[in-house]
Amino acid sequence: MVYKLLMFLSWVACRTPYSLLMKAGSGLGKLYYKFIKKQRNLAIKQMRESLKIDEAEAQRLVRESFINMGKNFMEVLYMPALNKENFTKHIEVINLDTMKAALAEKRGVVVLTGHVGNWEWLSAAFTMNDLPVSAIAKQQPNMDYTNALNDLRATIDVEIFSRGTSELLSAAKALKKGRILGFLADQDAGPGGAFIEFLGKTASTPMGAAVFAKKFNSPIIPAFILRQPDGHHKVLVGDILRYEDTGDADKDLFNLTYKMTKILEKVILDNPTQWLWFQKRWNTPPEQRVQKHHTVKTEVSANE
Numbered sequence: 001m002v003y004k005l006l007m008f009l010s011w012v013a014c015r016t017p018y019s020l021l022m023k024a025g026s027g028l029g030k031l032y033y034k035f036i037k038k039q040r041n042l043a044i045k046q047m048r049e050s051l052k053i054d055e056a057e058a059q060r061l062v063r064e065s066f067i068n069m070g071k072n073f074m075e076v077l078y079m080p081a082l083n084k085e086n087f088t089k090h091i092e093v094i095n096l097d098t099m100k101a102a103l104a105e106k107r108g109v110v111v112l113t114g115h116v117g118n119w120e121w122l123s124a125a126f127t128m129n130d131l132p133v134s135a136i137a138k139q140q141p142n143m144d145y146t147n148a149l150n151d152l153r154a155t156i157d158v159e160i161f162s163r164g165t166s167e168l169l170s171a172a173k174a175l176k177k178g179r180i181l182g183f184l185a186d187q188d189a190g191p192g193g194a195f196i197e198f199l200g201k202t203a204s205t206p207m208g209a210a211v212f213a214k215k216f217n218s219p220i221i222p223a224f225i226l227r228q229p230d231g232h233h234k235v236l237v238g239d240i241l242r243y244e245d246t247g248d249a250d251k252d253l254f255n256l257t258y259k260m261t262k263i264l265e266k267v268i269l270d271n272p273t274q275w276l277w278f279q280k281r282w283n284t285p286p287e288q289r290v291q292k293h294h295t296v297k298t299e300v301s302a303n304e
Helices: 002-013 018-035 037-051 055-077 096-103 119-127 143-154 167-176 208-216 249-270
Strands: 091-094 109-113 133-137 158-162 180-184 194-198 201-205 220-227 233-237
Touching: 002 055, 002 143, 018 037, 018 055, 037 055, 055 119, 055 143, 091 119, 096 109, 096 220, 096 233, 109 208, 109 249, 119 133, 119 158, 119 180, 119 220, 119 233, 133 143, 133 167, 143 158, 158 167, 167 180, 167 208, 180 208, 194 249, 208 220, 208 249, 220 249
Parallel strands: 091 233, 109 180, 109 220, 133 158, 133 180
Antiparallel strands: 194 201, 220 233
């Protein structure tokens, strides 16, 4: 039922003027802020702790972030309407040549990003420029929602691997084929993550991007999509990062993950209304850390 409803809403969204769709998204975000108390309060609490701001300012910024989230939702429904003729009206890509140069190395490209702006449209920015994109997606609690989201992603030619399946092998194959592989690096990674200060508090940080870059000698490119004041999106493609091998894999993986975390952190600090502040980013306390966990993850075979 949920699947059919979402796909019907997508059908309607694709036939609705974009400006009207964004007004609806703005209204949806305001309603979400007003009525979803648990997430609103968590977002305000975490923003105040990270940005060191007062309650009123946090409320204002979080409300704006919810409005952006409402617009994002409508744009996800609108994805089937994106094509090579119209996407430039909505998305501008800065420094695309860097991404093309990295792909030309034929080792795949690890993309560092996060839940910033409309991250689903970040993939569209590349596929609409004829660049191959794969991503590892977290399954939603409702499988109907997961299936609908994956089918909408398929309309912009994104290859999706679901977590909890054979995603590591699939991701390895994607890099071997020379594809872009996106990593959302702003989620709690559990006891096996790298514990790094993030927005003022120690957080368990995913190391997948560093591990894959090491294993396949793939270049890493930070890429973020930001909603502009006029409503358009700007994709910022950063400079190439690389795994530096000093002979100490544990230290090298940690240092690379730390560097990427600080890049992501700066983007959020510069654009606080475009991040999901109600994420349970700091769920795992440092005392739960597992030592030398990532050496296991590097065993993904390049020959699979």
